Amino acid sequence: MNIVYLPHTADIRMGIQGSDLMELFQAGAIGMGNILKEGICEKKARGPIKYKIEIKAVDPTCLLIDFLSEILSTSYVEKAVFCKVKFLKLTHETAIAEIQGVQVEEFDEEIKAVTYHEADVHRTDNGHWETMVIFDI
Numbered sequence: 623m624n625i626v627y628l629p630h631t632a633d634i635r636m637g638i639q640g641s642d643l644m645e646l647f648q649a650g651a652i653g654m655g656n657i658l659k660e661g662i663c664e665k666k667a668r669g670p671i672k673y674k675i676e677i678k679a680v681d682p683t684c685l686l687i688d689f690l691s692e693i694l695s696t697s698y699v700e701k702a703v704f705c706k707v708k709f710l711k712l713t714h715e716t717a718i719a720e721i722q723g724v725q726v727e728e729f730d731e732e733i734k735a736v737t738y739h740e741a742d743v744h745r746t747d748n749g750h751w752e753t754m755v756i757f758d759i
Contacts, residue, residue, distance in 0.1 A: 633737070635754060643682060681715070696721070705723060707721055
């Protein structure tokens with residue numbers, strides 16, 4: 623799993639990579655969690671807050687963006703950061719997962735939206751999955 627934050631005007635640009643789709647989606651959730659509250663996911667934050675998320679989309683790119691958007695919405699409703707993702711089902715068009723997180727007093731960074739701009743979930747020549755995710759801040 624690899625997460626890289628790259629400079630981007632008025633946004634946060636994050637490159638993620640995983641050995642499979644599951645690892646890619648987990649990297650996206652962890653990366654976003656660490657933007658909301660710096661370093662929280664490195665602390666293995668698995669708190670008591672749990673939600674089940676079900677997303678359907680036309681392709682893996684839309685699925686990832688919609689998945690991260692749903693986690694982001696839940697973060698703001700619950701004032702929590704979700705770092706742990708357990709997939710019950712993950713295909714190229716469907717994600718059913720349990721997310722687990724911890725409440726926080728405040729966020730370090732507010733993310734307005736997870737954008738589709740530059741997002742392109744694809745398999746690399748070495749068999750890994752990767753994409754760019756841009757967060758509107």
